[in-house]
Amino acid sequence: MEVFAEKFDDIKILRYEIPGFEKLELKKKLYIYYLSQATLAGRDILWDQHGKYNLYLRDVLEAILLNVKDQENPEWQDFLVYLKKVWFASGPHHHYSTDKFTPSFSQQTFKGWIDQLKVGNNNISQEHLDADNIQILLQLIFDPEFCAKRVNTNPQSDLITTSANNFYEGVNQAEVEDFYKMQKENAVNKKISFGLNSKLVKRIEVEEEVYKKGGLYGSAIEVIIENLEKAKDYTENEEQVQIINALVNFYTSGDLESFDEFNILWVKALSGDIDFINGFIETYGDPMGRKATWEGLVQIKDEEETKRAEIIAKNANWFEKHAPVDPQFKKDEIIGISLKAINAVTLGGDCYPASPLGINLPNAEWIREAHGSKSVTLTNISNAHHKASLSTGFSEEFSFSEKEVELEKKYGSVSDNLHTHLHECVGHGSGKMLPGVTSDSLKSFGSVIEETRADLYGLYYMYHPKAMELDLIPDLDAAKAHYNSYLRNGLLTQITRIKLGDKVEQAHMRNRQLISKWVFEKGNNEVVKKETKDGKTYFVIQDYDKLHELFGELLKEIQRIKSEGDYEAAKNIVEGYGVEIDYDLHKEVLERFEKLKVPPFTGFLNPNMNLVKNGSELVDVEVDYNTNYTEQMLKYSKCFNTLKAF
Incomplete structure (x- = not known):
């Protein structure tokens, strides 16, 4: 292929x-x-x-x-x-x-x-x-x-009226905030994800149009339900039947309590090789971080890579106990954590054509604390990325030395997968918020802070002696290879995706720049050094041990911000490190990148899947890539x- x-x-x-x-x-x-x-x-x-x-x-x-x-x-x-x-x-x-x-x-x-x-x-x-x-x-x-x-994330403007998405109609930001504040105050169950699966509109009064069978998007949801019901005849076990029933119940009622019930069943179901995501999941598409876009993924377990992933999940409590954060922000016990390496079979909705490399769900903080979470890393997607990158000249252009290039080629795929495992399982699965703090306390900065936190857990632990002890990496050079590529991306190469003069907008890009610029600044050009060679700018790590310590220091502060719901601190650190781009450096990087003729963004084609019949009998399902x-x-x-x- x-x-x-x-x-x-x-x-x-x-x-x-x-x-x-x-x-x-x-x-x-x-x-x-x-x-x-x-x-x-x-x-x-x-x-x-x-x-x-x-x-x-x-x-x-x-x-x-x-x-x-x-x-x-x-x-x-x-x-x-x-x-x-x-x-x-x-x-x-x-x-x-x-x-x-x-x-x-x-x-x-x-x-x-x-x-x-x-x-x-x-x-x-x-x-x-x-x-x-x-x-x-x-x-x-x-x-x-x-x-x-x-999606307009500029806090100086009305985030609702200046965003072109279709989550709101006829309302402004203040009306949205007031509506959901009142809805939560009046609710008996204050744990649900208010507004997750609806459009907020103002006709005569402000009201929700709920995504459900017979409601908004009803005709699409009916087709989803129809195929889920057909899938139920071929499940691997009774747990999967119960999960599908719960999801169909949510799609039929639109009731967010039933969505939580589905998520609890889903997160506990660990048997079987096949799993799926189907629903209104991530809120990055809403500047308020409230409305979820629809996404789908069908997956099958990668047995070999899952063995490594399960080691991380089994040691989740050790990682939590030894994390460099204030003890009051740690969970007493991490329960229900699972981590699998999977191969994607079909991508859909917000996972297609641009695919994630890892996923950690559910997003509801109270479910994660009480019942755990599932993490997956998409092995075949990661492998396709890596294969495509080997012949582009990208690493050679932005690496300072041949040694950096060699480390990337030798360990790039292994270290990328490990960081994704740690990010999804240890990062998103750890920590707790103080009483009274909710997931929307950080408002438009919540997603960036959470992704920063998860990345830092991965960066901190992949260079930790525990990673060697558990045989997660072959040697420290694998972690060094990832440190090189992470900072190279955060300080240089990811801005190839942004127009000259623009700011960083996307949550994951903000988090990577935030981390990279923060450690560069705190290291005083001694831990990470800015070099110029042949008129080109590079960032070169001088002290990996000290860099590891800096990642730990930043993790401590980011976890505090998340746990305390410190909006002002979140705003200051994101806007101070994650948003602005040096114009001259940006211009230089774009000019260097242009010569490579390599598109900065990647999407995927799904394999075709076809039923094979002998008369009326289903005898096979064939996959082709043509x-x-x-x-x-x-x-x-x-x-x-x-x-x-x-």
Whole structure:
């Protein structure tokens, strides 16, 4: 299988393999197949959550692609790139920066293409071609001020009215804060994740439209439920039946108490090789950190890599006890922690095409403290990343010495996986908040602080003697390789993803820069040294032991901020270290990166999964990797068209 599929603009598309799928028994294959169908069925939900006009935009762009014959026009290639970017981001805003794309084709040309469309072309209805609606569409594509940013995190502005996402309508930030403050005060159960699965709108009064069967996104949720019910016939054990029943109950009722009940069952279910995520999970897409985007993932256990991962989970209490943080912020006992290395089978929603490398759930703090959490690292996704990176020249360009390059090639994959294991299991699974402190105490800075905390746990412990004792790393050089690459990324290479002059916006990027800039500053150019060679800037670690200590010092403060809900301290440390980019350094890095012709962002194609029948009998599920990006996107739009633009 060829890993690389194609590249366009700032994106490369890769393929990932599912090792051993063909050897699975038929029952497991069918369980995976129907879970995968349920994962793909939620695609339109994310598109609509990302923007109220996004499904309309996709319908028109795809209709132009399939019905307009203007391939000789020089602007046609620009149109194709724009469409591919919109597919990738599930809308017209960049998946990382959330800034709106600027098209390279003209409004006049685009209007001419629309004029060639007719009712019946793909999903095109009379409403699609209505003059007023077309005007909105033209505004969406060509007016830089209209729906300019999907997620605005600038605390100086109204986060709701300046964000183009579709979680709120007719309300401002103060009204949102007041609504959920009152909702929580009036609730008997104050533990639920208020507002997680709803859109907040103001008609006459402010009210919630809940995502559920028969409610908002009901037609998509019905297809998800239908495939979950089919999957239930092929489960590996009774626990999986109960989990599916609980999830269906949540999707049917929309009741957040039932979502918590599902999560408790899910986190306790550790038997079986197959698992899945399906639902409204992460809140990064909401500047208030309250509304969750829809995502899905089907996974199968990687037996070999899981052995290493389980060592970490079994020693979670040791890691918690010896963490360099104030004892009052430590859990008395970590319970229910599990860590598996898995191979992704199907990515969906907010996990597709850009995939996470690791996941730790559930997000509800009280469930984590009382019942534990599940962590997974996606081995085949990580391996595909690593294979694709070996021939780019990226490491050679930004590493100060050949030794750094050699360490990266030798240990990069191993150390990346270890840091992800520690980040997901020890990082997200540790620590506690003081009484009265809630997960939304840090407001818009909560996600950055939590990701910073998890990264620091991983960085601190991978260089700790315990890592060697447990045989998690072959030698300290593996940890050094990761320290090199982490700081190189946090101080240099991740800003290749950001336009010159812009600030760091995305939570994970902010956390990596925060950590890297903080240790660089505190080390006074002695622990990490800024070097210049041939007019190029590098950051070179001088003292790994001292760097390890600095990671511990920062972890202590970040855990305090999280545990105490210290908003001002969170704001100061994030804005002081995680947001601003030195203009001259940024310009230099972008110029160096441009010469490599390597897109900074990566997405993945799902393997195709097909039922094989002998008459009416299901006899096999076949997997093939013979698809390209455009084919897969058009297939999903046709086969999983669960929501309508109008």
